[in-house]
Amino acid sequence: MIDPRVASGLRDLLPRAAIPRERILSRFRETFARFGFVPIETPHIERMEVLTGKGAGSDEVLRQIFEVTNKGGTPGELALRFDLTVPLARFAARHENELGFPFKRYAIGSVFRGERPAKGRFREFTQCDFDTIGSESPLADAETALVIASALSLAGAGGFTIVINHRGVLDGLLESLGLADRSGPVLRALDRLAKVGRESVASELARESSSGGAGLSDEQAARVLDFAEQGRGGRDALATATAAIAPMKRVREGVEYLNLVLDLLESASPPGRVVVDLGLARGLDYYTGVVYETTIDGYESFGSVASGGRYDNLASLFTSRKLPGVGASIGLDRLLTVLEEARRMGSDLSPTPVLVAYFPGTRATTPFGLAARLRVAGIGAEVYPEPISIGKQMQYGSERGRALAVIVGPDEEKAGTFNLRDLQTRKEDRGLDCSVLEDSVESALEVIKRERASK
Amino acid sequence: MIDPRVASGLRDLLPRAAIPRERILSRFRETFARFGFVPIETPHIERMEVLTGKGAGSDEVLRQIFEVTNKGGTPGELALRFDLTVPLARFAARHENELGFPFKRYAIGSVFRGERPAKGRFREFTQCDFDTIGSESPLADAETALVIASALSLAGAGGFTIVINHRGVLDGLLESLGLADRSGPVLRALDRLAKVGRESVASELARESSSGGAGLSDEQAARVLDFAEQGRGGRDALATATAAIAPMKRVREGVEYLNLVLDLLESASPPGRVVVDLGLARGLDYYTGVVYETTIDGYESFGSVASGGRYDNLASLFTSRKLPGVGASIGLDRLLTVLEEARRMGSDLSPTPVLVAYFPGTRATTPFGLAARLRVAGIGAEVYPEPISIGKQMQYGSERGRALAVIVGPDEEKAGTFNLRDLQTRKEDRGLDCSVLEDSVESALEVIKRERASK
Numbered sequence: 036m037i038d039p040r041v042a043s044g045l046r047d048l049l050p051r052a053a054i055p056r057e058r059i060l061s062r063f064r065e066t067f068a069r070f071g072f073v074p075i076e077t078p079h080i081e082r083m084e085v086l087t088g089k090g091a092g093s094d095e096v097l098r099q100i101f102e103v104t105n106k107g108g109t110p111g112e113l114a115l116r117f118d119l120t121v122p123l124a125r126f127a128a129r130h131e132n133e134l135g136f137p138f139k140r141y142a143i144g145s146v147f148r149g150e151r152p153a154k155g156r157f158r159e160f161t162q163c164d165f166d167t168i169g170s171e172s173p174l175a176d177a178e179t180a181l182v183i184a185s186a187l188s189l190a191g192a193g194g195f196t197i198v199i200n201h202r203g204v205l206d207g208l209l210e211s212l213g214l215a216d217r218s219g220p221v222l223r224a225l226d227r228l229a230k231v232g233r234e235s236v237a238s239e240l241a242r243e244s245s246s247g248g249a250g251l252s253d254e255q256a257a258r259v260l261d262f263a264e265q266g267r268g269g270r271d272a273l274a275t276a277t278a279a280i281a282p283m284k285r286v287r288e289g290v291e292y293l294n295l296v297l298d299l300l301e302s303a304s305p306p307g308r309v310v311v312d313l314g315l316a317r318g319l320d321y322y323t324g325v326v327y328e329t330t331i332d333g334y335e336s337f338g339s340v341a342s343g344g345r346y347d348n349l350a351s352l353f354t355s356r357k358l359p360g361v362g363a364s365i366g367l368d369r370l371l372t373v374l375e376e377a378r379r380m381g382s383d384l385s386p387t388p389v390l391v392a393y394f395p396g397t398r399a400t401t402p403f404g405l406a407a408r409l410r411v412a413g414i415g416a417e418v419y420p421e422p423i424s425i426g427k428q429m430q431y432g433s434e435r436g437r438a439l440a441v442i443v444g445p446d447e448e449k450a451g452t453f454n455l456r457d458l459q460t461r462k463e464d465r466g467l468d469c470s471v472l473e474d475s476v477e478s479a480l481e482v483i484k485r486e487r488a489s490k
Numbered sequence: 491m492i493d494p495r496v497a498s499g500l501r502d503l504l505p506r507a508a509i510p511r512e513r514i515l516s517r518f519r520e521t522f523a524r525f526g527f528v529p530i531e532t533p534h535i536e537r538m539e540v541l542t543g544k545g546a547g548s549d550e551v552l553r554q555i556f557e558v559t560n561k562g563g564t565p566g567e568l569a570l571r572f573d574l575t576v577p578l579a580r581f582a583a584r585h586e587n588e589l590g591f592p593f594k595r596y597a598i599g600s601v602f603r604g605e606r607p608a609k610g611r612f613r614e615f616t617q618c619d620f621d622t623i624g625s626e627s628p629l630a631d632a633e634t635a636l637v638i639a640s641a642l643s644l645a646g647a648g649g650f651t652i653v654i655n656h657r658g659v660l661d662g663l664l665e666s667l668g669l670a671d672r673s674g675p676v677l678r679a680l681d682r683l684a685k686v687g688r689e690s691v692a693s694e695l696a697r698e699s700s701s702g703g704a705g706l707s708d709e710q711a712a713r714v715l716d717f718a719e720q721g722r723g724g725r726d727a728l729a730t731a732t733a734a735i736a737p738m739k740r741v742r743e744g745v746e747y748l749n750l751v752l753d754l755l756e757s758a759s760p761p762g763r764v765v766v767d768l769g770l771a772r773g774l775d776y777y778t779g780v781v782y783e784t785t786i787d788g789y790e791s792f793g794s795v796a797s798g799g800r801y802d803n804l805a806s807l808f809t810s811r812k813l814p815g816v817g818a819s820i821g822l823d824r825l826l827t828v829l830e831e832a833r834r835m836g837s838d839l840s841p842t843p844v845l846v847a848y849f850p851g852t853r854a855t856t857p858f859g860l861a862a863r864l865r866v867a868g869i870g871a872e873v874y875p876e877p878i879s880i881g882k883q884m885q886y887g888s889e890r891g892r893a894l895a896v897i898v899g900p901d902e903e904k905a906g907t908f909n910l911r912d913l914q915t916r917k918e919d920r921g922l923d924c925s926v927l928e929d930s931v932e933s934a935l936e937v938i939k940r941e942r943a944s945k
Contacts, residue, residue, distance in 0.1 A: 037543045039584035039808040041533055042568055047581055048531035049588065050595070057529045061516065068841035069865050071872030071890065074512045076503035078496055078614050079534060079570075079600055080556070088492045101535070101560045103570070105604030106553055113497055115534075115558065126502055129494035133504065135889060137875055140505070145534055149560030159533050172875035174854055181862065295854075302855035303862030353494040386523035399629055399750075400757035407636065407758030410524050417526030420592055420627035434590060435526065 044150065044158035055380050056371060059190045060143060063163050063365065066186040067141040070178065072165050075140045077122040079147075083114045088352040091121045099148040101158075115147040119164045119364070127168055128353030136169025136358075155372070166362025168349060173292055175361050176325045176345055177299035180309060183329055183341045183363055188306035192370065193379050194332035195307045197341075199296065200315035201325050203289030204277060208262055208313075211280045212255050220249035222316035225263055229335065233260055263314025270294060273311050296325060323347040327363055331373045340370040384487070387415035388480055390432030390458070394444030395422040401448050405441055405472060412473040414480070416441070433458050438483050439476060455479060499605065499613035510835050511826060514645045515598060518618050518820065521641040522596040525633065527620050530595045532577040534602075538569045543807040546576045554603040556613075570602040574619045574819070582623055583808030591624025591813075610827070621817025623804055628747055630816050631780045631800055632754035635764060638784055638796045638818055643761035647825065648834050649787035650762045652796075654751065655770035656780050658744030659732060663717055663768075666735045667710050675704035677771035680718055684790065688715055718769025725749060728766050751780060778802040782818055786828045795825040839942070842870035843935055845887030845913070849899030850877040856903050860896055860927060867928040869935070871896070888913050893938050894931060910934060 041047060048056065064074075080103050087097055096117050103113040116122050119142045127134065143163045150156055165182060167175040180197050187195050209218050224239040240256035242248020251259070266276030273290060280286045293311060300309050317326045324345030331340060343363025350358050374380050389409055393402040402418045409416040417437075419428040425442065432440055442454040447466075455475060456463040467475050496502060503511065519529070535558050542552055556570040571577050574597045582589065598618045605611055620637060622630040635652050642650050664673050679694040695711035697703025706714070721731030728745060735741045748766060755764050772781045779800030786795060798818025805813050829835050844864055848857040857873045864871040872892075874883040880897065887895055897909040902921075910930060911918040922930050 036810070037539055037807050039540070039580040039805075040537070041580075041584075042535060042537050045533035045535055047533075047584065048529075049585060050528035050530060053529040053531050056531075057519065061519070064512065064516070065841070069870040071842040071870065073505035073890075074503075074508040075505060076508050076511075078500035078502075080497060080500055080602070080614065082495070082497050084492055085494070098561055101558050101568075103556050103558055105556045108604065113556075125494040125496075129496075129502065130504060135886070139872075147535070149563065159535065167875070170875040172854075174858060174873055174875040177858065178873075178875075185865070298855050299858045302859035305862075350494075352492050355491070386520070387526040399627075400753050403629060403632065403754045404757035407760075410640070415524040415526065417594075418629055418633075420622070420625040420629040420633075431590070435528075 042158075044152035044156070046157055046159075052371075055374075056367065058383070059367065059371070060163070062189040063143065063186050064141070066182060066189055067165050069185070070139070070182055072139045072141040072182075075123075075126060075142055076144075077116070077119075077126050077142070079115055079145065080113050081116050081122060081125070083112055085125050085353075086114050086117065086121055091124075091352060092117055096148060099150055101147050101149055117148050118146050119144060119162050123164070123166060123168075124350040125353055127358055128350040128356070131354060131356055131358075137175070138168045139166070140168070141165040157368070161367045163365040163367055164362060166349075166360050168358050168360035168362075170361075171359050173295045173325075174299060176292075177296045177303070179325075179343060179361050179363050180296070180300055180327060181303055181305050183327065183343075183365065184305035184307045184309075186365060187329070187331075187341065187370075190370070190374075191379055192331055192340075192374060193377065195329055195340075196332060197307060197309045197327060197329045198312040198315050199293065199309065199325055199327055200312055200317075201289035201293050202323055202344075203285040204266075204293070204313055205316065207280050207283045207286035207289065208259070210285075211283065212258060214249075214251065214255065214259075217244070217249050217251070220244065220247070221251070221259060224249055225259065225314050226316045228260075228263060228314055233264070236260065263312075266311065266313025268310060270297060270311075273313070276313050292325065317342060317344065321346060325361065331370075331377065334373045334377060337369060337373045337376070339366070340373060341365045384438060384480070384484060385415070385436035387417055387435075388438045388483075389414060389416040389441060389476060390428065390435075390437040390439070391416055391418045391441045391443075392425055392428040392432070393418070393422055393442070394425060396445040397422065397443055397448055401443055402441075405443065405453065405469070408472055409441075409476060412477070414473070414476055429456070429458060439479055441472070441476065457483070459483075497613075499607035499611070501612055501614075507826075510829075511822065513838070514822065514826070515618070517644040518598065518641050519596070521637060521644055522620050524640070525594070525637055527594045527596040527637075530578075530581060530597055531599075532571070532574075532581050532597070534570055534600065535568050536571050536577060536580070538567055540580050540808075541569050541572065541576055546579075546807060547572055551603060554605055556602050556604055572603050573601050574599060574617045578619070578621060578623075579805040580808055582813055583805040583811070586809060586811055586813075592630070593623045594621070595623070596620040612823070616822045618820040618822055619817060621804075621815050623813050623815035623817075625816075626814050628750045628780075629754060631747075632751045632758070634780075634798060634816050634818050635751070635755055635782060636758055636760050638782065638798075638820065639760035639762045639764075641820060642784070642786075642796065642825075645825070645829075646834055647786055647795075647829060648832065650784055650795075651787060652762060652764045652782060652784045653767040653770050654748065654764065654780055654782055655767055655772075656744035656748050657778055657799075658740040659721075659748070659768055660771065662735050662738045662741035662744065663714070665740075666738065667713060669704075669706065669710065669714075672699070672704050672706070675699065675702070676706070676714060679704055680714070680769050681771045683715075683718060683769055688719070691715065718767075721766065721768025723765060725752060725766075728768070731768050747780065772797060772799065776801060780816065786825075786832065789828045789832060792824060792828045792831075794821070795828060796820040839893060839935070839939060840870070840891035842872055842890075843893045843938075844869060844871035844896060844931060845883065845890075845892040845894070846871055846873045846896045846898075847880055847883040847887070848873070848877055848897070849880060851900040852877065852898055852903055856898055857896075860898065860908065860924070863927055864896075864931060867932070869928070869931055884911070884913060894934055896927070896931065912938070914938075 244250035322344035326344035699705035777799035781799035
């Protein structure tokens, strides 16, 4: 007998996890489509060269690559993708003459990283990415935030905050302090401000660069931290924090760009809040303009559930054509963790709200035909496959989220009637006429929906 | 510069392929859910031992396995799944105490086989499987055919035929001819009857078993072929073809079972046709009861687009618990090939039917806000991100399937109006009031929908 376990760091999703996941993914797809984003698919397996090209992934990610070989194949040639961005870059370069720009695509799929297994960290996880490629317009930046907001709202995420910044502003500050060459360690330290607090970041900024710190003077560290703290909020905070460095061109342009994005977002009245945070650093190696992070209100410590930004040149590894763009990635696994923690998983009626149950002695065609009629009328219904005890059939239905049971036995069969039981209240209407099956069930479901909505 | 090609035998899906694919998958998910099937997910990577256990896959499939290794991992330990059935068996065994039976699951995902690359054959392809595990009731068999029929119908497949057979009947025939030990080569030959015709199968059946044939006498071959040809149709064909061997218990039981499945299906009036074909062999090594194949009418030569059957014991490799079940797999790639060939890909309105275009000199917030209003009203809309020439914006919209353009310029902005252009007829209504934007667009879309439907 073979042990049915999964490999270390991988997992099975049981229906209780897979059902809300599937529901949220279908809402994401719906949202992306509403904005004119179209799906593409790339293989899970890429050529190794594509994944390990200079700058494709961080050293850490490259160490975690899963190599793939088949009999007769050359070792070291193929690997599993570790994100959806490198495949997008390859795709855009390969099909640059067929796509038409601006090209707005979404992609939802598994990516693989051989990380050390740990609680809540998996070696296969799902990314939900969308990007607008081939546009330098701030409309595309504002739309990116609006898509995040619409997707989270449709997924039932409740209150959330989208934080935006512009790389030019933060770069300008560092330049004004003579710290342009230390942006790497400064930004890495700043990124942890919300998590670890000012004091801890200050000591990180002041630590000798020889021991991995940023090597700032106490005064420089204070300036950086003041700037990050003052520059959190709306237009006023943006103006106040940048007043001293506003004469610098890149700062002025960054501030104007952020204000324009805020204007556009205001015109669209998105759900959730959008705030500026001049301390938001977020992978600035790759991003060159606006950057985004999103947290669920009250659950900030879980980290960002949707992040992204603008880049100058998506596919420089693969084509000489310059492809600027902007995009974001929704972290499905983290979002689901937060929603479960926040008990915001939704209590929609199951897509199969009806169980058709039958007593022994009933012809199987009777319940089977009734369930088929309900489905044709657009009402999900299943028949318990064996005429076991009605109590056990009811239990099966309740455990699977059925709201109503249509029950038939030999007597009902003869009379052309059925009984309709509410599986929660156990109230039962008996002897309803089969000719009005669909209407009766639909009305009963409407009542249940209204009752649940009013709770 | 790195070559942006994909590895041999793999492929990118551009939007024109990915959009109909996504639409059909969402209809499959909807169908499965309507019948009470729930999603599960298993990792793309399984332990090698799970995939190569005795009987998990054919020798051919095992030769095609992709091995997976990461730094620090042990070579030979992990591999990519080659189907969704072996992972289901492992899953059912691992979680047998949590699932509750009957357990009805669906799974949609990529599987990997290192086949020799050829036209239309890919090393990564999608399977759409659904199974009812833990029930021996013919209701579950009939439901399997009904799910296939409902899914194909909802996917817009047009006319199709589901062919069913029962292993017991074919086994009984071979036994009555003293050929029980030759069922393997006989069934493999029979499986090609529709494709290559009677004569070719007859010579295959008569060929010496030492050279890979079935080694039947001419009379035996004729009996088998007569049986297969007579036994195609409805209940009458079933009765006629089996009359001579009906006294055998397994034949009688098989015929009764098939008749019961036909009764159940009749009570549900499924779309499409269901016919019996006593010559349908279909992987009888694995299946033990009813088997299914499905062809699109007029495109039979493309082969089956949905196949499956009943099995006695799903997970004997992993658990001593006996798990009988029945299920089927819809071949998405083949179905899409046929639908494209048959021009049945559907001409639904795009989920983003509106382009909001704007003349230079318009504030970007105006089109951006109008598009947002449309989306809130449930109408997909996108803004072209730059105020390039209106003609080019219209072209962009037409190419992407937008039906209507909402157009604004500085004059409209001042007057609070917009122009509405039908992108197909180029008819334009000018100076419509922005306060009735949603209603105007909705009515215009209704007209377009009605016109397209009447064509």
